[in-house]
Amino acid sequence: MSHGARQARRILIIEDATPVAFLIQDLLARRGYIVELAEDGETGLEKSLQEKPDLVLLDLMLPGMHGMEVLRRLKSNPVTRNAGVVMCTARTYKPDHDQALELGAFDVLHKPFEKEALFEVVDRFFDKVPRAPVSQTPVFEEPLSDAPVRTDRWFFRCWGTRGSIPVSGAEYARHGGNTSCLEIGREEELLIVDAGSGLRGLGLKLAKGGPRKLHLLITHTHWDHIQGFPFFEPAYLPGFELVIYGAAGFGADLKSAFTGQLNRDYFPVQFEDMRARIEFRHLDQQTLELEGIRVSWEYTHHPSATVGFKFEMDGKSLAYVSDNEFLHGYQGSPHDISESSDHVVLHRRLLNLLRGVDVLIGESQYTEEEYRRKVGWGHSSVSNACVLARLAEIRSWVVTHHDPSHVDEFLDRKLNRTKDLLRELQVGIPVVHAYDSLMDYI
Ligand SMILES: [Zn+2]
Numbered sequence: 001m002s003h004g005a006r007q008a009r010r011i012l013i014i015e016d017a018t019p020v021a022f023l024i025q026d027l028l029a030r031r032g033y034i035v036e037l038a039e040d041g042e043t044g045l046e047k048s049l050q051e052k053p054d055l056v057l058l059d060l061m062l063p064g065m066h067g068m069e070v071l072r073r074l075k076s077n078p079v080t081r082n083a084g085v086v087m088c089t090a091r092t093y094k095p096d097h098d099q100a101l102e103l104g105a106f107d108v109l110h111k112p113f114e115k116e117a118l119f120e121v122v123d124r125f126f127d128k129v130p131r132a133p134v135s136q137t138p139v140f141e142e143p144l145s146d147a148p149v150r151t152d153r154w155f156f157r158c159w160g161t162r163g164s165i166p167v168s169g170a171e172y173a174r175h176g177g178n179t180s181c182l183e184i185g186r187e188e189e190l191l192i193v194d195a196g197s198g199l200r201g202l203g204l205k206l207a208k209g210g211p212r213k214l215h216l217l218i219t220h221t222h223w224d225h226i227q228g229f230p231f232f233e234p235a236y237l238p239g240f241e242l243v244i245y246g247a248a249g250f251g252a253d254l255k256s257a258f259t260g261q262l263n264r265d266y267f268p269v270q271f272e273d274m275r276a277r278i279e280f281r282h283l284d285q286q287t288l289e290l291e292g293i294r295v296s297w298e299y300t301h302h303p304s305a306t307v308g309f310k311f312e313m314d315g316k317s318l319a320y321v322s323d324n325e326f327l328h329g330y331q332g333s334p335h336d337i338s339e340s341s342d343h344v345v346l347h348r349r350l351l352n353l354l355r356g357v358d359v360l361i362g363e364s365q366y367t368e369e370e371y372r373r374k375v376g377w378g379h380s381s382v383s384n385a386c387v388l389a390r391l392a393e394i395r396s397w398v399v400t401h402h403d404p405s406h407v408d409e410f411l412d413r414k415l416n417r418t419k420d421l422l423r424e425l426q427v428g429i430p431v432v433h434a435y436d437s438l439m440d441y442i
């Protein structure tokens with residue numbers, strides 16, 4: 001996906017040499033960025049908290065507080081630590097350079113610099129880091145890059161992060177509009193979770209290279225979790241082997257739900273035309289071992305037999321709960337819910353599954369106000385989802401399954417609300433919104 005409209009990007013310049021600051025501000029503003037200025041470290045830190053810039057251009061030699069100290073404080077405050085920082089300095093000492101990077105700076109720019117050098121580093125930042133990462137070591141790749149991912153570290157990549165129906169348009173550009181699909185992998189290992197419209201992009205990549213034995217795990221067979229299957233290129237290619245796993249207990253069995261989409265009334269090509277070896281398996285055991293990953297699951301609270309998954313590999317864990325109405329109907333204060341509350345009883349098994357996971361990719365679809373009108377629709381309010389994060393003691397949260405009516409700006413406000421609530425609940429974990437093509441290590 002594109003990285004969205006430039007005008008949404010905020011840059012803060014912390015620089016005491018005012019004419020230089022004005023010049024940089026002018027250059028960047030002409031390229032569509034919203035640019036703020038601060039003359040010293042204290043003011044810079046205050047403005048960072050208020051304005052939440054995506055990128056900070058930070059002068060090393062500031063009056064009062066040293067630039068290195070400003071950097072350290074930016075990176076240790078949960079509100080500002082995801083902002084990128086480019087350290088600007090007239091000094092070319094290697095220890096300065098190394099320390100800035102160690103403290104989390106994105107890069108160091110040596111003064112005086114040409115405007116091309118400034119644009120290069122700013123563009124590189126926004127191209128590489130479209131949104132705040134979960135961990136300190138983010139890697140982002142374009143969704144349709146030709147090269148298969150080669151890494152010896154486990155990663156996840158979101159291919160579709162929308163619930164209900166795909167959406168498109170400029171107002172969705174930053175989060176993307178494809179429905180649920182997640183890739184989990186390392187080198188040759190690969191698991192796919194859900195087959196929403198995001199599956200198409202992943203299929204195009206896999207058709208060009210990478211593993212040929214594919215495991216596709218399905219949380220449930222609502223449209224937004226299976227509609228990408230007819231457009232999954234590897235299914236049509238001989239040489240691919242595809243095993244599709246889903247819980248038993250649907251109205252139609254797993255195979256019928258999938259192949260029904262290829263009925264002549266709905267689609268020009270039929271299941272019989274698919275040339276890959278395709279097998280359907282019900283999740284009859286509570287845990288299974290796939291590609292060195294231990295997969296376990298529990299039912300979530302959602303219409304139809306819907307499951308949430310946990311994946312454990314090399315001492316790390318990631319859980320995926322796309323559709324779950326936690327604390328069904330509860331609209332009271334999140335402070336009033338404890339592990340022993342009646343509302344929690346229904347969810348105990350799921351909470352146990354999620355207990356202490358390193359990453360939860362999980363839903364929080366409605367604002368509290370929306371939830372008032374949507375009790376029983378199968379999705380959580382922001383505040384109930386925050387309670388889940390607290391009770392399950394998860395270690396980081398990537399919010400997914402965005403409502404199709406929620407445009408980027410609305411989602412930004414919703415994420416801020418989530419952060420405020422977590423802070424009130426004293427849950428000190430990183431939380432970001434998933435978007436199509438988000439990739440991070442587990
Ligand atoms: Zn869904």
Ligand SMILES: [Zn+2]
Nearest residue numbers: 220222302323
């Ligand atoms: Zn659903």
